[in-house]
Amino acid sequence: MKPITVRGVRSVDIELNEPGRAAEFYANTWNLTEIERSGESIWFRGTASHHHILAIHRSRGPAALRRITFDAADRDIVDALHKKVVESGCAAESPHEISVPGEGYGFGFADVENRNLAIVCDARDHSAPADVSDRPRKIAHININAAQIEKTNRFFTEVLGFRCVDHSGPLYFLHCDNSDHSSIVTGQTGKPTLNHVSFEMPDLESCMRGGGRMRDAGYPIEWGPGRHGAGNNVFCYFAGPEEFPIEYTAEVLQIDDGYEFHGPDYWKWPPGRLDRWGITPPHTARWKRIQDMVFFTSGSYRLSCSPF
Numbered sequence: 001m002k003p004i005t006v007r008g009v010r011s012v013d014i015e016l017n018e019p020g021r022a023a024e025f026y027a028n029t030w031n032l033t034e035i036e037r038s039g040e041s042i043w044f045r046g047t048a049s050h051h052h053i054l055a056i057h058r059s060r061g062p063a064a065l066r067r068i069t070f071d072a073a074d075r076d077i078v079d080a081l082h083k084k085v086v087e088s089g090c091a092a093e094s095p096h097e098i099s100v101p102g103e104g105y106g107f108g109f110a111d112v113e114n115r116n117l118a119i120v121c122d123a124r125d126h127s128a129p130a131d132v133s134d135r136p137r138k139i140a141h142i143n144i145n146a147a148q149i150e151k152t153n154r155f156f157t158e159v160l161g162f163r164c165v166d167h168s169g170p171l172y173f174l175h176c177d178n179s180d181h182s183s184i185v186t187g188q189t190g191k192p193t194l195n196h197v198s199f200e201m202p203d204l205e206s207c208m209r210g211g212g213r214m215r216d217a218g219y220p221i222e223w224g225p226g227r228h229g230a231g232n233n234v235f236c237y238f239a240g241p242e243e244f245p246i247e248y249t250a251e252v253l254q255i256d257d258g259y260e261f262h263g264p265d266y267w268k269w270p271p272g273r274l275d276r277w278g279i280t281p282p283h284t285a286r287w288k289r290i291q292d293m294v295f296f297t298s299g300s301y302r303l304s305c306s307p308f
């Protein structure tokens with residue numbers, strides 16, 4: 001029997017000191033579309049159907065990750081996952097009708113390392129999604145860092161139903177109920193921080209054009225372009241406004257239940273090589289710093305508590 005799990009990342013809520021300035025960037029340079037604004041919060045959609053994929057809120061402290069929201073197929077799955085989260089001992093609110101933008105039915109909870117997560121279905125999504133060249137579709141994956149990697153991986157696999165499909169270097173690639181190779185990637189750094197948020201472009205050309213547009217706007221490529229081993233996706237990594245770590249990706253490997261797991265001995269390059277093509281220079285010092293810099297906020301996991 002297939003495990004009960006989510007269908008991937010719906011959206012991410014982030015907190016920045018200058019949300020207005022960041023909103024200009026995410027609309028005009030990163031190429032998302034603003035769909036809602038209330039006070040100092042701004043919501044953006046991609047070209048896929050999700051109501052929004054990014055929400056920016058005002059931070060009173062450093063840049064932070066407020067919440068990762070996962071998509072569920074229906075209310076039965078939301079309820080079943082809620083039961084498993086509660087049984088695991090993690091704090092969770094009961095599933096309910098949601099009144100924040102996007103609406104739907106779901107619940108917020110804090111995971112084993114106190115990350116605020118949510119699972120939502122029946123959101124007010126957009127009809128007739130269609131790719132647009134050079135504009136992100138959706139969040140491809142979120143890479144998080146863990147203080148206790150085994151505990152974190154156990155939670156995602158045994159409670160939330162993800163399957164670990166690859167393990168490369170320090171990274172574990174977690175697949176759920178969609179065809180994307182992975183929707184969550186975990187790695188151990190000793191701190192429960194964000195590594196990066198990855199936005200999926202419709203094709204390789206868009207990923208490259210996005211890289212050029214970012215450079216023109218004063219956001220150089222911090223790592224890439226290149227093609228990863230596990231997941232086979234093309235990548236360009238950047239420090240967005242307030243050095244928030246973001247990625248353009250494309251051509252994510254599509255898999256099914258027959259996909260075979262490989263470990264770190266398999267995902268090895270010759271010395272000095274960092275991607276499949278062998279063209280990417282090493283990560284910049286800035287990228288190394290910012291990929292372990294952004295913490296989850298310590299505010300309430302409840303979806304109705306906004307702002308905290």
Ligand SMILES: [Fe+2]
Nearest residue numbers: 143196198247
């Ligand atoms: Fe990534």
